[in-house]
Amino acid sequence: MSYDALLWLSFGGPEGPADVRPFLENVTRGRGVPPERLDEVEAHYQHFGGVSPINALNLAAIEAVRAIGFDLPIHFGNRNWHPMVEQALADMKAAGVRRALVFPTSAYGGYSACRQYDEDILRARTAVPDAPELVKLRQFFDHPLFIDAFADAVRAAATTLPPDYRLVFTAHSVPVSADQAAGPPSEGGHRYSRQVAEASRLVAAAVGQDQYDVVWQSRSGPPRIPWLEPDIVDHVESLHKEGVPGILVCPIGFVSDHLEVVWDLDTEAHDRATELGMPFARAATPNSDPRFAQLVVELVHEHTHNLPPRKLSPFPTAGCTTNGTPCAPLCCEPAKRPTKH
Known part of the structure; x- marks a missing residue:
């Protein structure tokens, strides 16, 4: 099956002091996190000049993948801060991408680590009319x-x-x-x-x-x-x-x-x-280890070359989804919030 591009999908992080609070509000929206906890975490970011290392690290990892001869265009989008996934998908559509793989920068299952990336994909495709088809790559904690x-x-x-x-x-x-x-x-x-x-x-x-x-x-x-x-x-x-x-x-x-x-x-x-x-x-x-770039390419080749997954655990292979549809019913669902009285 052919693909036109790879979407590198990550969490996102602030790029300066003024970004920190709105970024944290994006992260915690609807979760009932008290303002004093946001104040505490904001101070952690400001300790480092209001800049998270995550965007620069993602860009470095993307360049490492390109450097080993990866032949698909790579687009970068985030859940919580710029470049947002919606803009990345709009750019992909404008570039003529019709079908793309998605590499989420989390190795694990669970709601925040896996299913929320499905929600990111669904939200972005809803925001971009006639958006490309997106196939999310699997979890890789045991690769x-x-x-x-x-x-x-x-x-x-x-x-x-x-x-x-x-x-x-x-x-x-x-x-x-x-x-x-x-x-x-x-x-x-x-x-x-x-x-x-x-x-x-x-x-x-x-x-x-x-x-x-x-x-x-x-x-x-x-x-x-x-x-x-x-x-x-x-x-x-x-x-x-x-x-x-x-x-x-x-x-x-x-x-x-x-x-x-x-x-x-x-x-x-x-x-x-x-x-x-x-x-x-x-x-x-592992972000800067050459094996991380190789891992990404291997996950892509599982789809483009119909290869069996390489894994070391007996756990079921999971996390691969199409257009934001969860890989199995009830899997990685968000926790039910306690009812307020």
Whole structure:
């Protein structure tokens, strides 16, 4: 089956101080996030000049894909900030694109990590009359290139630590109810936390670590709603109490150094470990690893060359959709919001 282009679809991030608040309002619209939490997160962005690294990292990754001889035009669009996906799709239509693949920059299932990208596609196609057909590529948390890139990053970071360090994997926390909303027919196989745990297991096995932890970061919801725990900073403190001599954090839930990585890990977790006298290292994300570009090309070739998916887990292959239609009924549904009385 032929395709005219690839749409690189990501989360988006502010490009200057004035962008931060409207960006955060886009991200949290309809989620009941209290204003004081937005104030707190806004301060994190302003700490870095109001600029998120995510757009520049995406553009660098796109250039890396082009550099290895990828022969489809690549268009870039975001969910929450410019360039918005609606504009990217309008540009694609103007360029004569009729059928395109979509690479979402998330490896996992779950509502925010997968199904919300389906909603982005549907929203953009609704906004652009006679829009190109869009086929979203599958989840890739268990792809060998993804696992190998993280494993080598862990090995490189470990050279700065004592040999009996603790390997700790982190991913963005979500509400427990959202994580449990994977629904049939996946029976949990598409569940975000299970996929994060499986990717962590695969990387730990690759580097020969039998003991490791999976923890969470970047919680942003109301305190009354349970989220996946423990938090990374709390876990650093727990490891110190256990007498662990060093900590190596691997941000398995992220493909690049999002602001959540450089703030929650490189700033908050690192500073807390330093205060406690614990050696701390953070593994690199795969965005700049050549294998990440190769991974994208492989996912595309699955469609253009009708190839079987390369994967290391027993979980079902999921996430591939057409024109924003979910890959299975109930899969990756948003959590039901509690009724207000």
